[in-house]
Amino acid sequence: MTTDDEVSDASRGPADLVRRRGGGRKSSGRQRSSHSLDAVVSEAVALLDEGGEAALTFRALAARLGGGVGSIYWYVSSKDELLERAADHVLGGVLTATAHLGQGEDPIAEVRELAIAFYAATVNRPWLGAYFLQDTGTQVNGLMFFDRVGRELMRLDLTPRQRLDAVSAVMAYVVGVAADRGQDPPPEVRDGRVPVDEFVSEFRASIRAMDSRAFPFLHHIADEFAAHDDAEQFRAGLDLLLAGLRLQSGR
Amino acid sequence: MTTDDEVSDASRGPADLVRRRGGGRKSSGRQRSSHSLDAVVSEAVALLDEGGEAALTFRALAARLGGGVGSIYWYVSSKDELLERAADHVLGGVLTATAHLGQGEDPIAEVRELAIAFYAATVNRPWLGAYFLQDTGTQVNGLMFFDRVGRELMRLDLTPRQRLDAVSAVMAYVVGVAADRGQDPPPEVRDGRVPVDEFVSEFRASIRAMDSRAFPFLHHIADEFAAHDDAEQFRAGLDLLLAGLRLQSGR
DNA sequence: ACCTGAACACCGTTCAAGT
DNA sequence: ACCTGAACACCGTTCAAGT
Numbered sequence: 001m002t003t004d005d006e007v008s009d010a011s012r013g014p015a016d017l018v019r020r021r022g023g024g025r026k027s028s029g030r031q032r033s034s035h036s037l038d039a040v041v042s043e044a045v046a047l048l049d050e051g052g053e054a055a056l057t058f059r060a061l062a063a064r065l066g067g068g069v070g071s072i073y074w075y076v077s078s079k080d081e082l083l084e085r086a087a088d089h090v091l092g093g094v095l096t097a098t099a100h101l102g103q104g105e106d107p108i109a110e111v112r113e114l115a116i117a118f119y120a121a122t123v124n125r126p127w128l129g130a131y132f133l134q135d136t137g138t139q140v141n142g143l144m145f146f147d148r149v150g151r152e153l154m155r156l157d158l159t160p161r162q163r164l165d166a167v168s169a170v171m172a173y174v175v176g177v178a179a180d181r182g183q184d185p186p187p188e189v190r191d192g193r194v195p196v197d198e199f200v201s202e203f204r205a206s207i208r209a210m211d212s213r214a215f216p217f218l219h220h221i222a223d224e225f226a227a228h229d230d231a232e233q234f235r236a237g238l239d240l241l242l243a244g245l246r247l248q249s250g251r
Numbered sequence: 252m253t254t255d256d257e258v259s260d261a262s263r264g265p266a267d268l269v270r271r272r273g274g275g276r277k278s279s280g281r282q283r284s285s286h287s288l289d290a291v292v293s294e295a296v297a298l299l300d301e302g303g304e305a306a307l308t309f310r311a312l313a314a315r316l317g318g319g320v321g322s323i324y325w326y327v328s329s330k331d332e333l334l335e336r337a338a339d340h341v342l343g344g345v346l347t348a349t350a351h352l353g354q355g356e357d358p359i360a361e362v363r364e365l366a367i368a369f370y371a372a373t374v375n376r377p378w379l380g381a382y383f384l385q386d387t388g389t390q391v392n393g394l395m396f397f398d399r400v401g402r403e404l405m406r407l408d409l410t411p412r413q414r415l416d417a418v419s420a421v422m423a424y425v426v427g428v429a430a431d432r433g434q435d436p437p438p439e440v441r442d443g444r445v446p447v448d449e450f451v452s453e454f455r456a457s458i459r460a461m462d463s464r465a466f467p468f469l470h471h472i473a474d475e476f477a478a479h480d481d482a483e484q485f486r487a488g489l490d491l492l493l494a495g496l497r498l499q500s501g502r
Numbered sequence: 503a504c505c506t507g508a509a510c511a512c513c514g515t516t517c518a519a520g521t
Numbered sequence: 522a523c524c525t526g527a528a529c530a531c532c533g534t535t536c537a538a539g540t
Contacts, residue, residue, distance in 0.1 A: 168488060247494050321507070
């Protein structure tokens, strides 16, 4: 419905199954501010989205929540846990965004949609790269997503082991693409401070400048690289993986 | 030849094509210590391997090099650059370890070997997850590896675009698997402080404890998960990807 | 050209104290 | 039960000074 392509926010996840601390105590709170796990994590994600990994600071987060630094530790025991929960929060958004899937004829097509939705949530969020599927305890949504993908594969004629391997492969691929941002246009280009054309021709020039005997392939794909679209490239790789899976399942 | 499966070290890379600063000035150096880009990066990798990301500190690195903190900035302009170079250094090791490849009949089999060697270098190095292929300028070995994989695909009947997409997919997959460590045994198990069996049965128990209607797939693969081998799982996913590629290339 | 180390600004985490 | 903020230990980075 909304047309924000910057960090499309279906971030708000489904019910956190985790023991929630910090209920709805609203009454009689006067000058002391009152948070909740949800507020802490949501604001953390917002901070991350606005300013990248460096912007998430306990002090900045506390200021944003209108409280003291120490309070955050009531909800979260370390920065690592905070980042894990932030990543899981994003995955929660993916879950709700894909809640309608799972009825389709073709299980592999469903997996494709799930993976694409996952990918969409990671674009413009370079910060969550390494934080998916860290600790099973704090990342229910991660487990849930894993399960949803796997459920589709249960409709295919595969062994449990093959199913596990396939789900793991799809997840790894998505996370890998998310982590790989960097061959891409640098920030000054994405911001529009430098025109794309300029970046592209500069990039092409720098490839041409390299020894073509040392880097024959880079020369070979210089034009393609300059013109490629990230999302398309993601789908191309995903489709290779899924084609292999389809083959394995005998269709 | 060596049988260290802990961080198998073919780390020492081929000629750094990068402008080297800090030549071999050895004479007349008295109490001032003298470094080199190579020493700085090698020791950084060592620190990282021994103690993880948290262990790499400018102060610790300086102490190890026997010098002052400031000196490091002569070779490297930030911690980010240091980590990029460290990642590239590891990839350099992969390049030398696979120097013999490229003559084989089947290009796809060669790609498979390259990917497996890449994977082997990332196991036990959770720290390099996000640092591959960041800045083309400082990561020659990354470009070189990319090119080597691509070169194999030039022997297949594909369009340049398809080749680019395939190489990117393979790289993303490897990086993704590397980043995904975490469903795996936690450190206290890898260290041997807690026996593997105990972890495995505990894990299985925790899956059984979950609602089987909410997580049918997790129940389905609980046994497989407990028994799976990471390297095998990596190869299984890689083979799906390569099967798709083989199909696309018409064999 | 390269190294030193004190100094700076900032960070995650702790904790005695408050309500 | 939850919040506060000063205090602590430590970090990346800078820079005037040395050789």
